[in-house]
Amino acid sequence: MKAVIPPSWLAMSDTRLHAYLTHREYPPEVINTTVKHVQRIKELRRAERIKKSTQDTRWRDLLQPARDELGVVRTMK
Numbered sequence: 001m002k003a004v005i006p007p008s009w010l011a012m013s014d015t016r017l018h019a020y021l022t023h024r025e026y027p028p029e030v031i032n033t034t035v036k037h038v039q040r041i042k043e044l045r046r047a048e049r050i051k052k053s054t055q056d057t058r059w060r061d062l063l064q065p066a067r068d069e070l071g072v073v074r075t076m077k
Contacts, residue, residue: 009038010045 009017014035021031 005038010041
């Protein structure tokens with residue numbers, strides 16, 4: 001079963017999340033695994049954002065002339 005990670009935990013830094021879970025009296029093993037899991041999720045999300053931004057940049061160069069031409073054709077109609 002997968003643990004549900006609240007979005008607020010993803011917004012916290014690793015240190016703050018560790019302090020938060022310690023304050024809530026979670027066991028140390030759970031804290032360590034949770035912090036590592038959150039770090040992994042953050043890494044995957046960052047990689048996905050980087051991939052998406054580079055793909056958008058490359059496709060924009062190809063699609064922009066076609067979009068401009070479509071706008072011209074719509075105006076002429």
